[in-house]
Amino acid sequence: MPASFSAQNSSAHESSTPERGAIVTRLRVAGCVFAEDEADLLLSAAQTPADLEDMVSRRVAGLPLEHILGWAQFCGLRIAVDAGVFVPRRRTEFLVHEAAALARPGAVVLDLCCGSGALGTALATTVPGVELHAADIEPSAVRCARRNIVPAGGRVYEGDLFDPLPEALRGRIDILVANTPYVPTEAIGMMPPEARIHEPRVTLDGGLDGLDVQRRVAADAGLWLAPGGHLLVEASERQAPDAAAIFAASGLIPRIARSEELDATVVIGTKPQ
């Protein structure tokens, strides 16, 4: 099959064809809400008919679309996402938006619990001249983040929260974004299978009330933030007041920001000057 299979397909399938129609039907039956958009993405990504069949079959079997494509759309960017790595969510764009509003050009940015590194990468493309650092405990996430963060001029460290960071970063971080796991343990069973089965538990499980990792991040954030620096985490709307209280108990000045459009809640803690 010629290398141009995918290019031919993407234009050929702008309008409906029997093949596209059959894929849409298979995806719809499998429960894909955006079956038509997904069919078009798979048709454009596949290099050969066998490739296409393989991709559609994996999607029908429940693999996240982003793991099949190898990328996710985030803040207008294509972020590389490997199998087993948390897929960046659209709602998290609000956290990036809030962080970008607080960041000055040249800010020192840390993307903690970085997963694919989507947040840090997006910030580096939005805020001029940032010094970018990222860290995650999962080796697969660290490998994936390096594919996104290094081309954006940043560095990625592997380990538990702040442990792997260079000492030289202490007291210098202006913007600390941390989309930690925040699903209460008991709620994981109610998540869609895409997340429950294909994203590792360490990416989701936030303990009894979902805030265990945020407690640990907040407890040490003051040591790493510059005076006036900000910690931003995502939480559910219900968790946000508790997360804000945790920030206050850790010496940060808390504030809650909300986007109804994205159904996103961000808790921001500022280190006093």
Ligand SMILES: C[S@@+](CC[C@H](N)C(=O)[O-])C[C@H]1O[C@@H](n2cnc3c(N)ncnc32)[C@H](O)[C@@H]1O
């Ligand atoms: C909800 S995912 C978010 C990933 C990414 N920030 C995003 O929004 O796409 C949480 C991430 O935290 C990482 N993580 C969990 N516990 C951690 C820990 N103790 N230290 C560092 N990273 C951790 C997981 O491996 C996972 O990549």
